[in-house]
Each structure stands twice: as structure tokens, then as C-alpha cells.
Amino acid sequence: MFEKILVANRGEIAVRIIRACKELRVSTVAVYSDADRSSLHVSMADEAFHIGPPAPGESYLVMEKIIDAAKRSRAEAIHPGYGFLSENAAFAGMCESEGIVFIGPTAQSIRLMGDKITARKIALKAKVPLVPGTDGAVTDVEAGGAAKKIGYPVMIKASAGGGGKGMRLVRKAKEFSAALGMARSEAHGAFGDDSVYIEKYIERPRHIEIQVIGDSHGKVLHLFERECSIQRRHQKVIEEAPSGFISAKTRKQMGEMALRLAKAVKYRGAGTVEFIMDQKENFYFLEMNTRVQVEHPVTEMVTGLDIVKWMIRTAAGQKLPFKQSDIKMNGHSIECRIYAEVPEQNFMPAPGRVEYIRAPSGPGIRNDSSVYSGFEVTPHYDPMISKLIVWAGDRTEAIDKMRAALDEYIVLGVKTNIGFLTRLFKEAEFGRAEIDTGYIERHPELLKAQLADLEPALAAAALGMRNATREVEEPAAQTRSNWKSFARRLAVSRSQAL
Amino acid sequence: MIYTFKLQNEIFKVHLEEEGQLSEIEIDDKKFPVEFKRVDDNLYSLIIEDRSFAVGILKRGKTIEVYLNGELYEFEATSSRDIKTAAAGAAEGIQEIKSPMPSSVVKVLKGLGEAVKEGESVIVVEAMKMESELKSPIAGKVKEVNVEPGNAVESGTVLLVISSEE
Numbered sequence: 055m056f057e058k059i060l061v062a063n064r065g066e067i068a069v070r071i072i073r074a075c076k077e078l079r080v081s082t083v084a085v086y087s088d089a090d091r092s093s094l095h096v097s098m099a100d101e102a103f104h105i106g107p108p109a110p111g112e113s114y115l116v117m118e119k120i121i122d123a124a125k126r127s128r129a130e131a132i133h134p135g136y137g138f139l140s141e142n143a144a145f146a147g148m149c150e151s152e153g154i155v156f157i158g159p160t161a162q163s164i165r166l167m168g169d170k171i172t173a174r175k176i177a178l179k180a181k182v183p184l185v186p187g188t189d190g191a192v193t194d195v196e197a198g199g200a201a202k203k204i205g206y207p208v209m210i211k212a213s214a215g216g217g218g219k220g221m222r223l224v225r226k227a228k229e230f231s232a233a234l235g236m237a238r239s240e241a242h243g244a245f246g247d248d249s250v251y252i253e254k255y256i257e258r259p260r261h262i263e264i265q266v267i268g269d270s271h272g273k274v275l276h277l278f279e280r281e282c283s284i285q286r287r288h289q290k291v292i293e294e295a296p297s298g299f300i301s302a303k304t305r306k307q308m309g310e311m312a313l314r315l316a317k318a319v320k321y322r323g324a325g326t327v328e329f330i331m332d333q334k335e336n337f338y339f340l341e342m343n344t345r346v347q348v349e350h351p352v353t354e355m356v357t358g359l360d361i362v363k364w365m366i367r368t369a370a371g372q373k374l375p376f377k378q379s380d381i382k383m384n385g386h387s388i389e390c391r392i393y394a395e396v397p398e399q400n401f402m403p404a405p406g407r408v409e410y411i412r413a414p415s416g417p418g419i420r421n422d423s424s425v426y427s428g429f430e431v432t433p434h435y436d437p438m439i440s441k442l443i444v445w446a447g448d449r450t451e452a453i454d455k456m457r458a459a460l461d462e463y464i465v466l467g468v469k470t471n472i473g474f475l476t477r478l479f480k481e482a483e484f485g486r487a488e489i490d491t492g493y494i495e496r497h498p499e500l501l502k503a504q505l506a507d508l509e510p511a512l513a514a515a516a517l518g519m520r521n522a523t524r525e526v527e528e529p530a531a532q533t534r535s536n537w538k539s540f541a542r543r544l545a546v547s548r549s550q551a552l
Numbered sequence: 553m554i555y556t557f558k559l560q561n562e563i564f565k566v567h568l569e570e571e572g573q574l575s576e577i578e579i580d581d582k583k584f585p586v587e588f589k590r591v592d593d594n595l596y597s598l599i600i601e602d603r604s605f606a607v608g609i610l611k612r613g614k615t616i617e618v619y620l621n622g623e624l625y626e627f628e629a630t631s632s633r634d635i636k637t638a639a640a641g642a643a644e645g646i647q648e649i650k651s652p653m654p655s656s657v658v659k660v661l662k663g664l665g666e667a668v669k670e671g672e673s674v675i676v677v678e679a680m681k682m683e684s685e686l687k688s689p690i691a692g693k694v695k696e697v698n699v700e701p702g703n704a705v706e707s708g709t710v711l712l713v714i715s716s717e718e
Contacts (some may be wrong), residue, residue, distance in 0.1 A: 165595045187676055198695070287682075396652055402684040404653045406707070409610050410594035427593065433654065433680045464619055466594050467608040469652075476622040480619050505559070508585075510605045513577045513623040516555045516566040517588045518609035518616050519629055 055370050056080050056131045056155070060124045061095065061136030064114065064442060067346070068095035069424045074362040083127040087113035089432045094424040101127050101287050108434040117145045124154050125253075130153035131369060133362075140345035159268075159344050159368040163319040167342040171275045173311060174414075177339045180314040185330065185338040197234055200252050202227065207255040208236060212241035214338050217242040221228070223255055232523045238309040239396045256488035261285065261340075262297055263328040264312035265353045267361065268321040269368040275376070276309040277314075277353050277361075278383050284478070285488045286401045291494075292478070293349035294388040295356045298449050298487030304335045310322055317344060324350070324365045333461035333490075348391070348441065351422060355387035355445040386452040387445045392423075392463070397474040397501045403437040407432070409467030411439070414459040418445040429469055439470060449487065453479055557627035564627075599652035617660075645716030647690050650707045658713070659701055662694045668714055675711050692716035696697070 059081040061071045072095060075082045084099035089108035096102045101503065103123035106113035109451070115138055124132055132141035132154055138537065140158065156541065158164070167173050177184055187287070188200045191213045201208045210233060212220030220241030222233040242248035260283045268274035276344050279397035281297035296305070308333050312327035331337040350361045359381070368374065394404045408429045415420040423440030444459055446452040453523040460476045477500045478484055484493070494500070555566045567578035575586045577600075587599040591606075598605040608619035618625040655677040662674045673685035674694070696713035699705060 057620045088554065132628045195670040235573075302654070350618040399652055399684055399686070402652060403682060405680065406653070410592075410608060412592070412595060412608075437680065460622055463622070464595065464606070466608045466617060466619055469624065473623045505623055505625055506618050507623075508559075508564075508625075509579060509582075509606075510600055510603075510618050512557065512566050512579055513584075513586045513588075513600065514563055514596065514598060514605075514607040514609055514620065514625070515616045515625070515629075516559055516568045516577060517575060517586065517598075518611055518618070519555050520568060520570075521590075522616075523609040526618075 055372075056129075056366070057098075058083060058127065058129045058131075059109070059366065060085065060120070060127060060129035060132045061099065061135065062091060062114070062120045062132050063138055064090050064095055064424075064435065065438065066424045067135040067348075068093075069098060071135060072098045074360065074366060075371060078341075078366060079365060080366070083123065085114070085123050087434075089430075090435050092429070094426065094429075103127065107515055108432065108436070110138065117142075117148055120145075121148060121154070123467070125152070128153070131157050131366075133157040133366070133466050134345065136345050136348055141168060141343070157365055157367050158323045159319070159321055159325065160339055163321055164344045166319045167325075167344050170341065173341060176244075178314060180311070180318045182311045182315050182339045183337065185254055185256065188251045190253050190515055193247035194231075194234065198227075199250060201230055204252060204254050207257065209253050209255040210250050211253060212237065212245060212250055214247040214249070216242060220238055220250065222529075232519075243422070253521050256330055256338075258329040258333055258492060259283075260297075260299060260333075260490050261328065262300065262308070262331050262337065263326045263347075264308050265347070265350070265361070266312050266316045266321060266325050266518075267325060267359075267364055267368070267374065268316060268323065268325075270322050270371060271372050271373050271375045272320070274313055274316045274321050275374060275378050275381060276312050277359060277381060279305060279308060280347075280349055280352055280488075282349060283491055284484075284493055285423055285491050286494050290349060290391070292390045292475075293352055294384055294386065294389065294449070294452070295352040296386065299489075300335060301347050301444050304337070306335060315548035316340070316342070321432070323368055324361050335425040349389050351441060351443045352387040352389045355420070355443060356383045356385055357381055385447050386449045386479075387443060388449075388452045388456050389441050389443045390456065391441055392439045392459075392465070393471050394431045394439055394468040395471055396469050398503070401471070403433070404469040405433045405437055406468040408465060410440070410464065411466075412440070412462070412464040413440065414462035416459070416462075418455055419459050420444070439465065439468075450485070453485060464543045474500055477504065556630045558630050559627050559676060561632070580614060645690050645692060646695070647688065647692075647714045647716075648710045649674055649686050649688065649712040649714065651707060651709045651711055652681050652684075652686075653707050655705060657682075657699045657701050657703045657711070658683055658706060660697060660699065661685075662688075662697075662712070664694055664697050666694050668692055670702060674714070677705070677711075686711070688714045690714060690716050 058081045061068045070076040072082045084096045084102040085105045087108045105119040115523045139145040143165040145163045146156040149156040186204045207225045210222040222237040224233045238248040265277040280295045282293040284292035326343040328340040329337040395401045410427050420443040425439045444455040446455045457479045553568050557564045569576045589597045596607045610617040617626045658676040658678045668688045670691040692714045695715040
């Protein structure tokens with residue numbers, strides 16, 4: 055095992071990794087930018103190195119600064135967390151050449167999976183299904199036949215595209231040629247290139263991913279799935295394990311395919327194979343994330359395995375001491391991400407000082423956070439306040455537990471999505487696991503605050519106002535020195551003793 | 553003591569009378585006793601006719617934020633003069649478009665005197681590398697433009713004023 059690990063991250067994930075290290079009796083090195091001097095990961099670590107200004111491009115993303123801190127602290131390994139340098143093959147390579155262990159896969163695995171085209175090729179070779187589509191751009195003559203072969207509905211997409219330009223959804227064969235013409239002219243207008251390709255259109259897609267973990271001795275195992283279909287701004291908000299949708303047969307197939315893919319790149323450490331799934335349980339490979347996922351806790355809750363600790367152990371060369379059939383799922387776990395943001399305004403970030411925070415607790419409740427009362431959520435980084443995770447016997451019970459936990463959560467000073475999440479966990483379609491990536495857009499009513507407890511709220515406002523006035527009115531009481539009064543009391547007690 | 557609060561353009565009058573531990577609250581001629589106890593920095597316990605509430609309270613300038621059952625109530629404490637203006641404003645349909653957070657102005661979509669539809673975007677601001685369009689809650693005309701692109705604004709800064717009067 056390592057003696058010292060540098061954690062090249064901040065926020066809750068840095069705290070999570072430091073906790074794992076402490077349990078493993080490994081000392082820790084934190085790095086921090088100017089904006090993070092008061093962050094929890096800094097005070098929790100055994101050593102801390104300042105690495106520059108708040109902008110990630112001048113601190114957390116500067117490879118040389120991280121390597122330098124590792125060398126100065128004599129850390130043997132670097133845990134990159136998620137985001138920042140975690141999927142940067144050049145950084146993993148730099149660690150390798152400097153003789154520092156990168157806690158994650160090899161630079162080569164990251165490189166192979168990081169390139170979308172290469173990853174698709176590897177998937178194809180490993181017989182992992184991809185979204186059916188044409189192999190690149192098509193001519194007008196080929197297009198109609200290709201669409202028929204793929205099966206309607208199809209999506210025509212601009213080869214040079216992005217941002218929805220030159221995209222056309224076609225549901226019927228007779229609409230195809232007109233749509234093709236429009237897509238081409240739009241693509242030409244936007245990108246100066248009218249080449250298009252055709253892909254199967256997935257209606258109401260679900261996002262389901264498989265957690266894998268490998269050691270450096272050739273063993274790769276999967277830890278079942280997570281469903282992350284509730285998204286906003288293309289970012290996951292709620293994740294759960296197991297999925298409330300897929301059959302045991304599909305689960306088995308997905309696990310096997312994820313393993314084929316991971317083995318094809320000799321995967322080491324924790325990784326995630328992401329799939330998109332239609333409402334008939336057909337699933338297609340999206341991409342592989344070669345790092346620890348934000349939502350890893352739900353898998354930990356249902357499997358009982360500590361993913362971060364196993365990342366560290368496998369990076370240190372230890373073998374995974376269990377086999378696939380040893381890994382079982384028990385109960386149901388849900389995570390929701392608490393953000394400083396305004397759901398009513400398209401989930402706009404709302405940084406600021408968290409004046410007061412009280413997190414829920416109790417059986418089956420886990421709160422992964424680095425925020426405390428007085429903490430400043432800065433505009434420089436992701437405005438996540440915490441990940442609230444629950445575990446219960448089944449999905450319904452887990453939802454009830456989440457509702458109860460959210461009810462206990464109090465955050466003052468910044469706006470949060472807690473109210474939105476509370477409403478969502480009471481919504482019937484979510485309760486029936488009828489979810490897909492368009493769920494939030496389909497439920498705009500959830501965005502609106504429900505200020506139903508007006509009477510107690512008004513009473514609290516009035517009493518709060520009165521208290522605030524009192525505090526201003528009583529400065530005399532405030533300025534009395536505790537030291538003076540202590541000395542006076544001491545003098546009195548002494549004189550009495552005499 | 554009478555406190556007046558504005559919440560989402562509605563005005564509430566709260567009469568507060570104290571007798572030791574117990575306070576009496578009167579809202580819209582409805583009277584009820586309230587037992588109020590501070591349990592942590594910003595956390596209070598309220599007991600109203602045997603019903604118990606855990607409430608977070610934070611006063612910021614003229615705003616008093618009450619956090620209750622997962623929802624945030626942002627009351628604006630107002631004086632009687634403010635109420636008159638607010639009432640007049642509501643009648644005339646004057647709406648201030650405020651910055652919801654510290655941000656920078658990217659684009660002003662509507663100029664002075666321009667007509668605006670209800671729900672139409674009037675300004676684009678950016679924070680944390682994300683752009684957000686702010687919409688007008690009413691139909692009308694732009695009466696004031698207080699900022700220009702590139703301006704850094706604080707939370708609550710009035711960016712534009714929309715008026716529904718002709």
C-alpha cells in the first residue's frame with residue numbers, strides 16, 4: 055500500500071478520497087487554489103499545497119503544478135477524482151514517466167476510450183451494440199435505403215454539426231426526401247458543408263450505465279447498473295441503483311458487454327460504461343468514463359463495496375480478491391445532487407455564501423459534501439453543495455426515505471434545488487420509474503416553488519424581524535467584554551474566599 | 553408591532569404581540585399564538601397551536617428568508633410608503649428585471665421603448681460560464697435600461713424596468 059497520496063481535486067470528491075485514505079492509513083496531500091483556502095479538503099488533509107489562482111486553467115488543470123506538489127510532498131500516487139485531470143491521458147502519461155502512480159487506468163486505456171471514434175471501433179470489435187446508423191456521410195441515392203434499413207424513426211444529422219443545426223427527425227419514409235433536403239441546406243448554411251449521416255432516433259431514451267472495476271492482473275468485474283435518466287442541462291441530477299426498469303436478463307447482458315469492452319482495453323481501476331436505452335430495453339453504447347463517477351455512492355450502497363478504496367488498492371497493485379458471482383446487489387439506493395441553483399430560471403447557478411446548513415441524518419442516509427455554514431460557493435467551480443444518498447429495502451422505500459431526508463435539509467444563504475427535488479420525489483411518474491432524459495422538460499410544474507405553509511412562514515418572518523431589530527438595539531450587551539466580566543467574577547470569588 | 557411583507561407581489565400584514573415566551577400573531581384577522589425558540593444559529597422551532605415547525609430564518613437587508621419544509625419564502629419587509637408604491641406599481645404593471653446572482657451582462661435584447669411580450673427574454677447574463685436569459689413577467693414596453701454588455705452586476709441589481717402602461 056502507498057504511504058502518501060496526493061488528491062488532485064477539490065470539493066466533496068476530494069473529501070471522499072481523503073476519508074478513504076484515512077481508513078487505509080495512508081497520509082494525504084491536498085492541493086488548493088486561492089478560492090479554496092477555507093475548503094474542507096484542505097483542513098482534512100495531512101499536508102496542503104497552494105497551486106495558484108481560482109481559475110482551473112491556472113491551478114487544478116496545470117499538470118506541472120500538480121506533479122511538482124507530488125514531488126515536493128513525496129507522494130507516491132495521485133488520485134485525480136472526477137473532472138479536472140481525471141480523464142487526461144497526457145497527465146496519466148506524465149505521472150507514469152515521473153514514477154508517480156496515477157490512481158486510475160493506464161494512459162493508453164484513457165487514450166483509447168477518450169477518442170469517440172476509437173471507442174466506437176473497439177465497441178464494434180467487442181460486439182457491443184452501437185446506435186444503428188450509417189458509417190459516415192451518405193449520398194442522396196444511398197440515404198433513403200439506409201434510413202429504411204435502420205428503421206424509422208431516424209435522425210438526419212450534419213456531419214460537421216453540433217447545436218441542433220442541420221438535424222431533422224423523420225418518422226415516415228414519405229417524409230424522408232424533403233427532410234433530407236432541408237437538413238442539407240441547413241447544414242450548408244451553418245457549416246458550409248452539406249454532408250449528413252443517418253442515425254436511429256431513440257424515443258424517450260433512458261441513461262443506464264455499468265460500473266466496472268479492474269486490477270492490474272487482468273481481472274475485471276462489473277458492479278451492476280445505475281440509472282441516471284433524470285438530467286438537466288445534459289447533467290445528471292438523480293441516480294439510482296438498481297434501475298427501476300430493466301429486467302434481470304438485460305442486466306446480465308449489459309454487464310457482460312461492459313466487461314468485454316473494459317477487457318478490450320485492459321482496464322484497471324474504476325470505470326463506467328454508459329449506454330442509452332429505448333423503452334423496449336434495447337441498449338446502445340455511448341461512451342466509457344475512465345474515472346470515478348460522481349454517482350458512485352449508489353453502487354457502493356447496494357453492493358457494499360467501497361469503490362474509492364478499491365481504486366487505491368488496485369492502483370497499488372493489489373488483486374481483486376472476489377469473483378463476479380460474489381458481487382450481489384442488496385436493496386435500492388438513490389442519490390440526488392443538491393446544487394446552489396435556481397430551477398425556475400433554467401437551473402441557473404446561484405453562488406454565494408452558505409450562511410447556514412443542516413444536513414439530514416439517520417439510518418440509511420449518507421451526505422457526501424464539503425460545504426459547511428459560512429462556506430462560500432464560488433462562481434469558479436461547479437455549484438454542487440452535496441450529494442444526498444439514501445439506501446432502503448426497495449425503490450419505493452428509498453423514495454420515501456429521500457423525501458423525509460430532503461425535508462430535514464436546511465440551507466440558507468444560497469438558493470438551492472431542494473424544493474424542486476422534494477416535489478420530484480413526490481411525483482407519480484417518477485414513483486413508477488417512468489423516466490427518461492426528457493423527464494424534467496416534460497414536468498415544468500415541478501420547477502415552481504409551492505409556498506403552501508404561508509401562515510407559519512409569515513409568523514417566522516415577523517419573529518425573525520423582531521429578533522433582528524433586537525440585536526441591533528442591544529449593542530451595549532454585545533460590547534461587554536467577556537474577559538472583563540470573567541476577571542470581575544474571579545475577583546469577587548477570590549475576595550469571598552479571603 | 554406590525555410588520556408588512558411582500559411575497560411574489562402580494563402584500564401581507566402581520567401583527568405581532570408578545571407576552572413572555574408566547575407571541576400572538578394576527579394575519580388577515582386570524583389570530584393564533586406562537587411559541588418561538590432559537591435552537592441553532594439560524595434554526596428556530598415554532599409551535600403554533602400544537603403544530604411544530606423547524607424553520608430556517610435569515611435576514612438580509614430588506615429581505616427576510618424563511619426556509620420551511622424544503623421551500624424558500626423570500627419576504628420583502630416593507631414600510632407603508634413602499635406599500636403605496638408597490639400597490640401603485642402593481643396597478644400600473646411596472647416590473648423590475650433584477651439580476652438573480654452576481655453575473656456579467658452578455659447582451660441586452662430589448663432597447664429603451666421597445667415592446668416586450670409576456671415571457672419574452674429581455675436580457676442575457678452570464679455566471680459560471682453559463683448564460684441565462686431573463687424573461688419579462690408582463691407584456692409592455694422597456695422603460696429603463698440600466699446596464700450594458702460587459703457590466704458586472706450584483707445580485708438584485710435592477711437591470712431593466714418594464715412597464716405595461718401605454
